[in-house]
Amino acid sequence: MTNAMTTMLRMPITNVFGQGDYSVTLHLGSEKSPVNLLLDTGSSTLVVKSTTYQAALDKKLTPSTAIQEVNYGVGGWNGPVIYTSINIHEHCHHSKHPQSIAKSPSMNLSDAPVALVHSAKQSKTFGAADGILGLAYHHLNKSFDFSNYFTEHNINPALSYPWPFSEEVSENLASFKKLMWKYPEHDVTPYFTLLEQQQLSANKFAFYSKRSAIHINADNTDNTPALELAKDPLNQGLLILGGGEEQTDLYQGEFQSIKVEHDVYYNVALKSVQVGKSKPITAEPLEPNKLKTYFTNAIIDTGAGGIVLTADIYQQVINYLIAYNGNFAKCLAPFKEMSAQLTGIDVGKLTLSEWPTLYFNFVGEAATATTSEKIVQLACTPQTYWQINTPNHNKACLRLLSQLPQWPNQSIIGLPLLNNYYVVFDRSAEKTGVVKFAQQR
Numbered sequence: 001m002t003n004a005m006t007t008m009l010r011m012p013i014t015n016v017f018g019q020g021d022y023s024v025t026l027h028l029g030s031e032k033s034p035v036n037l038l039l040d041t042g043s044s045t046l047v048v049k050s051t052t053y054q055a056a057l058d059k060k061l062t063p064s065t066a067i068q069e070v071n072y073g074v075g076g077w078n079g080p081v082i083y084t085s086i087n088i089h090e091h092c093h094h095s096k097h098p099q100s101i102a103k104s105p106s107m108n109l110s111d112a113p114v115a116l117v118h119s120a121k122q123s124k125t126f127g128a129a130d131g132i133l134g135l136a137y138h139h140l141n142k143s144f145d146f147s148n149y150f151t152e153h154n155i156n157p158a159l160s161y162p163w164p165f166s167e168e169v170s171e172n173l174a175s176f177k178k179l180m181w182k183y184p185e186h187d188v189t190p191y192f193t194l195l196e197q198q199q200l201s202a203n204k205f206a207f208y209s210k211r212s213a214i215h216i217n218a219d220n221t222d223n224t225p226a227l228e229l230a231k232d233p234l235n236q237g238l239l240i241l242g243g244g245e246e247q248t249d250l251y252q253g254e255f256q257s258i259k260v261e262h263d264v265y266y267n268v269a270l271k272s273v274q275v276g277k278s279k280p281i282t283a284e285p286l287e288p289n290k291l292k293t294y295f296t297n298a299i300i301d302t303g304a305g306g307i308v309l310t311a312d313i314y315q316q317v318i319n320y321l322i323a324y325n326g327n328f329a330k331c332l333a334p335f336k337e338m339s340a341q342l343t344g345i346d347v348g349k350l351t352l353s354e355w356p357t358l359y360f361n362f363v364g365e366a367a368t369a370t371t372s373e374k375i376v377q378l379a380c381t382p383q384t385y386w387q388i389n390t391p392n393h394n395k396a397c398l399r400l401l402s403q404l405p406q407w408p409n410q411s412i413i414g415l416p417l418l419n420n421y422y423v424v425f426d427r428s429a430e431k432t433g434v435v436k437f438a439q440q441r
Contacts (some may be wrong), residue, residue: 044134049116081115088366215234250422266435
């Protein structure tokens with residue numbers, strides 16, 4: 001939905017608060033508290049740390065009886081749903097100056113849902129960021145109405161905020177999730193969907209990034225402040241709310257469009273992965289017993305700092321890389337363990353010009369009676385699947401990962417591929433949207 005009332009914002013983003021994942025600044029409540037929220041197309045909830053956003057000072061806060069819980073596979077949280085104002089402003093990344101906020105173009109929502117993480121321990125899920133801005137669809141934004149629970153346990157006020165549960169009850173996420181499912185469930189409308197529904201934004205956004213890990217230059221140390229690291233152009237990017245194709249300074253050439261198969265995640269169909277000119281590695285369809293939950297064999301995820309391949313594809317890619325050049329084996333071996341991301345290898349061991357480009361082949365336009373299935377090929381260069389000068393200067397990290405043990409045979413297409421392109425998430429196209437890729441300028 002678009003009309004003359006919609007606004008387009010070109011927002012600066014940085015990867016320094018999310019250890020490589022990008023965040024944008026929003027302002028919450030009556031105090032317009034600035035919060036740096038990770039941009040995540042792999043989830044839908046707007047969630048903030050209660051330690052950052054001082055809810056007790058917010059005169060616009062309205063509590064509810066709803067509770068949310070999310071597990072991201074590498075951490076999770078639970079907490080109350082409250083309603084307050086949310087403001088996002090152009091040209092004021094990390095700005096706390098009231099005059100700069102007041103004068104800049106903005107999108108303002110009142111009575112918007114926000115989940116609060118009540119626990120400092122659970123807040124570690126977000127690293128140095130203040131929470132997550134989920135940009136996927138409403139199906140992933142479930143809440144549970146605890147009205148009956150509050151009545152049964154004589155909780156007064158009968159509200160989820162202030163948080164009425166003991167640490168013993170709420171810290172075990174698995175057992176708390178079982179408790180939640182005893183009560184009525186309903187979807188919470190995500191932040192970006194609200195912007196579109198209230199005709200504040202067109203139903204699309206775009207993402208421009210350079211890296212999937214923080215760039216550390218020779219002058220940085222372990223104590224270099226995040227705001228100083230954020231000044232490095234390689235640690236910056238852009239989020240365009242309500243726009244995309246008109247930002248011609250950010251891309252060149254034509255867009256290639258991948259069909260969004262389901263509006264849960266940004267679900268796409270991956271056909272194969274190719275190492276240089278080698279034989280394509282077939283991406284098997286999702287296991288039948290996982291279809292009702294995960295829908296397709298791949299998702300596009302701005303909140304993933306790596307490309308997470310199914311175990312089978314990952315191993316074949318590694319095998320092909322070693323077959324391409326036997327000397328690659330020593331560089332790849334440490335990254336069998338996730339802990340290698342914290343140390344990296346010496347950059348002197350890498351000659352990126354010797355490494356092949358990886359190609360990802362996706363289903364593009366849907367087949368019709370007169371047209372065959374279109375395959376869209378996207379390139380991931382060694383400069384992005386390897387990250388130089390991270391986690392320290394003169395170190396390097398491989399950003400290809402194998403699937404988590406509990407995860408289905410679904411590849412997560414994260415930042416290392418997206419870093420090669422200007423990416424437009426056009427949710428208005430067709431029934432469930434398309435993701436469009438153009439070469440960066």
